[in-house]
Amino acid sequence: MGGLMVSCLGPLQLERSGQPLLLTSRRSRIVLAILALSARQPVSVERLAGAVWEDVNPPRDPRGSLHTLVSRVRTSIGPEFIETQAAAYRLAVDPDDVDVLRFLRLSHDLPAADAPLLEEALALWRGVPFVDIGSPWLDRYERPPLVERYLATVERRADLALASDTAADQLPRLDQLATQYPLREPLLARLLLALDQMGRTAEALRRYDVLRAELAEELGADPGPELQDVHAQLLRRTAIGPAGRRTSKAPGRLAPRQLPRPVNGFVGRADELARLDALLPADGVAVISAIGGAAGVGKTTLALHWAHRVSDRFPDGQLYVNLRGFDPTGQVTESADALRALLDALGVPAERIPVDAESRAGLYRTVLAGKRLLVLLDNVRDVQQVRPLLPGSPGCLTLITSRNQLFGLVASEGASLISVDLLGLAEARQLLAARVGAERIAAEPEATDQIVHSCARLPLALVIVAARAVTRRDLRLDALARELCESHRRLDALAGDDPTTDVRAVFSWSYETLSPEAARLFRLLSLHPGQGISASAAASLAAVPLRQIKAVLTELTRAHLVVEESPGRYGFHDLLRVYAADLARQHDTDDERAAARHRVLDWYLHSALEAALLISPQRRLPEVPPAVDGVITEPFTEGTAALAWLTTERSALPGVIAHMSTAGLHVSVFAIARAVAVFLERQGHWPDLAAASRAGLAAAVHMGDRGEQAHAHRGLALALSGLGHRDEADSELQAALRLHDGLDDPVGAAHIRSTLCRVLSSQHKYADALRHARLAHQLFQVAGHEQGQAATLNNMGWYLVMQGRVREALTATRRAHQLYGRVADRSGQSSTWDSLGYILHQLGHAHFAIGCYLRALDVQTEFGKRFDQAITLDHLGDSYHAIGKQVAATEAWQQALTIFDDLQHPEATTVRAKLPVRPRPSLVEAEPN
Structure with a gap:
């Protein structure tokens, strides 16, 4: 039979065997369009009838009326094209013969689509979809997502044109659509960049000014961040001149380049490098390679060397995560946390990152779709830890290092395993020569061979010995060799099967070259509860001035006993932490170690309190004893710095609170729990807030402090309410009210009632919420607490408007807004802006x-x-x-x-x-x- 073509992306067009067909009845056109959108799929009588008579009352016999309509369509297009099934009809045409379906197929994978594919999709558009069909149902439910997909396709095509310096071809389309959609910022951003690429930067700046004026007049708002970023680029290039023009990047962040620096003096591993070279992915293939071997054998060194060597093959960037699979503290990086770090590096805004690992993994794979990236996952514990982090995008390569042989990845993911063994004799000598100097190695060949033998050709042991030789130029290699022989019991461990003891003696030789200050700090770093430590925290740990501690950290970094993981933050190799802890037990008394641990916990406590006061000056916090001598709190100058500190240190807080509890520092526990609650509540980290509140509650119970117990119950209620556990939240608040009964603390009682209002409101009990809000307001008035009065007035306004008492709500909310202004609480005013918006x-x-x-x-x-x-x-x-x-x-x-x-x-x-x-x-x- 002859083919039937249905075109709905513009005025309806029908062709059969190349000959045009005509449907004059509006309802017949609706029937055909609905069937065409589900080509080869049955469409129920119910759905068809609902769409046909969506704007009017259906006939008494919709099934019979619909049968008549379908018969008319059959007569017009040919009976063979519409099949009748049980309570359904089916259009028997190829989906590609329906322009809507063809467009959706061609534009399905926008991040991975190429320019010709997108042009083919865009060429199908002839105007407004379903424009002459006359169906409110199609106009309401089918047209908006189609238009959105069309605009997204135009924007992706513009990105490709901008990247290839061919934006001039897209300018007419962008210009036309910018007129139709004057407030669609992604479209306008690409128009401005296209004008700029054509040398029309001044015109682009004028267009931006026009848009800004329109937004201000219509919405009372400024352009969004994307357009502002583009505007800033245009202004910079106007100042720099043509030489500073950007011609190859579409809007967005720079490609991530996260690989740490490769190790200097890399030698050998020719076979392993050749196997890795053979794995370079061709188009359409996702490759996974796992590098396995014992601790200290050089897995990461090999991976980094090769990754840097081939980095140009991955234009979309390189990602790196240390999963700490064998961290002696047991603080392994969970897959969910690693995914968050990867999504951050890929430019995904924090508010768009899902909370659970499975959703994060799905978003991660989506973001990587169509990209060519190299992903290095270092120090992996097991298959379960790493599997969610594997990209599925063709062209990506995942490189994994692990002490375990990850056979599960071979079976399930088709991974290639590369085993890294000890260095050969010649390679071990080359490694020493690269580090120590070829002249010294040539001058003492026998001593060199003895060192290589004593170190069992283990790369980590060799480089640490070489570091000692470099720092002591006056020390002959044969003296080092003799020391190795004299420590034969420890050297036997170097050649053993237990990686925990393999390098203990070698660590000691580097440790012995340290100054007394650096040696002491190295030992004390093992007491820090987090994975990474800042210079300020290290200064408090050691009770040393900040300027001095930075010099000591530099010495440790140069000795390769710590690594600067990011600017100003330092971390341990996993075995080094174990070694440092052993040294601390040997050289520092119990009291000295307890004092150091107390100092770093005090650093967290007082820094958290200062940060909380900066981000919420009106928040009442408990009084705590002054920090012990030697603590250097974080010097915050503004709220943004405090917020950044809390964000950075959030992962360490559970360990800090646990250490405080173990040490019996109960006042510190409920104080830090209250301090970080401000941050956790605003960020919506409800599980963390619940954990901190429970810890604070346990501490308050131990202290017998009813007021702090009540406050902890309130914090726990906030967290439970945020998680949707409203009945449990209500129970916690009732407990807080019972505890607060009889206490002379109207402000505390008012806060509890305010929280109770939130829970009641979430249950739509607005009258009860209003009653408690008024009681809270009275308590705040008694205490002269204006910020609390403003908050309760705003709450009262909300509960009033929820009951339809809009004018009363407007009065209360305006009073709240004025009060917040009087106490200079901009954070509180944001709540009244929202309430005023709702009321208006x-x-x-x-x-x-x-x-x-x-x-x-x-x-x-x-x-x-x-x-x-x-x-x-x-x-x-x-x-x-x-x-x-x-x-x-x-x-x-x-x-x-x-x-x-x-x-x-x-x-x-x-x-x-x-x-x-x-x-x-x-x-x-x-x-x-």
Whole structure:
């Protein structure tokens, strides 16, 4: 039979065997379009009827009426093209003969699509989809996602053109669409970059100014970060001139280049390098290689050397993660944490990173789709740890190092295993010569051979011996050889099977070259509860001035006993930590070690308290004893620095709190739990907040402090409410109220009632919430606590508007806004901006509401209030939707959903329901069997 072509991307066009066909009936066109969108798939009578009569009441016999319509369509296009099935119809055409389906197939994998494929997809568009079909159902549910996909395809095609310096070809399309969608920032960003690439930078700057004025007039907002970044680029190039033009990069972050520096003096490993070279991926292949071998054999050295050698084969970047699979502290990097670090490196905003490992792994693979990256996963514990971190993208190569032989990856992932053994005799000599100097090696060949033999040709042992020889130029190699022989019992361990003892003696030789100050710090570093330590924390650990400690850390770094993992942060090799802990037990008394541990815990405590006061000056924190002598707290100068410190040290906090509890520092435990609660609440780290609150509660119970117990119950309630466990949260608050009964602390009681209001509100018990909010407000008034009064007034406004008392709500919220302004609490004012936006929306002023929401978001972003951001974005989407800006509404809802999903908050379900979906239409009358 002759083929049938259906084109809906513009006015409806039908062709059969090259001859045009015509459907004059509107409902016949609707039937054909719905069937075409599901080509070769059955479409139920219910769905067809719902779409055909979506805008009017269905007929008394929808099944019979629909049968008549389908018969008319059959007559027009040919009876062979429509098949009747049980309560369904099916259009028997190839999906590629329907332009919509062909477009969706060609544009399916945008990150991986090439330019010709995208041009073929875009060429199918002739205008507005379904423009002359006259179907409200198609216009509402099918057209918006198609337009969104079209715009995303245009933007991806522009990216490729910008990268290949062919943006001029895309300019007419970008210019036309920018007129149609004047507020779509990704589209406008690419238009500006295309103009710039063509040498029309001044015009691009003028277009930006016009857009900024339009946004200010219509929304009371500035352009978003992407457009602002592009504007900054244009301004820089205007200042630099043509020589500074960027011609090869589309908008976005720089490709990650995370590989640590390769080791100097790499020798040997020719066979292993050849095997790695053979694994370089061809297009369409994802390659995994695992480098295995004993501790200290040089797995990481080999991996880094080869990775740097072939880095140019991976233009989209190189990623690196140390998974600490054999860290002696047992603090292994979990897959979820590693995925977060990788997504951060790939430029994924923190609020878009899911909370669970499986979702993070899915997002990670999605981001890598179509890219050519090298991923180096170092020090892997086992297959389960590394499997979620494996990219699936063709062209990516994953390099793994592990002490275990990861046979499971061979079976399940098709990985290639490369085993790294001890160096050969000649290679071991070459390694020493590269480090010590060829002249010294040639001058003492017998001593060199003895060193190689005593070190069992283990690379780590050889390089540490070489470091000692370099630092002591006056020490002959035969003297080193004799020392090795004299330590034959320890040297026997170097050749043994136990990696924990393989290098103990060699470590001691490097350790003995240290100054007394460096030796002491090396030992004390083993007492630090975290994986990495800052210079400030190290200074407190050792009770040494910061300037002096930096010089000592430099000495340790040069001796290869610590590594500067990132600027200003230092870490141990796993075996070095064990060795340092043994030394501390040997050389430092119990009291000295306890004092050092107390100092570093005090450093965390007082730094956390200072950070909390900077990010929330009005927050009341418990009094603690002054820091012990020698503690140098972190010198924060502004809230952003405090927020950055809390973010960096968050992973160490569980270990810090555990050490405090073990040491019986109960006051410190509930104090640091309260300090970090400010940060954890704003960021929405509900599990961490719950853990810290429970620890604080246990400490307060041990101290018999009813007030602190009540506060800990309140913090735990906040966390449980954030996790959606509202009944448990209510139970914790009731316990807090019982404990607070009889205490002369109106502010504490008011805070508990305010938290109870939040829980009641989440259960939609607004009248009860309002009653408790008024009680809390009275307590804050008694205490003269204006910030608390502002918060409760804002809460009262919210509960009033939820009960339909909008004018009363507006009065209360304005009073709250004024009070927050009087106490200079910008963070609090962000909450009133959100409330005012909601109230104005209820009063029918959606445009003004949008302006309020955008102001709230600015402050919430500055203060890291992720949970509040999600709420405001949800409300912002509602206001955009109310004024007909569906694309902007969808974007706002999607951002809110991302945060709610990340926080595992039940509100995600409500927001998800607002996003465009394809509902299943229902009939007034049931279909007959």
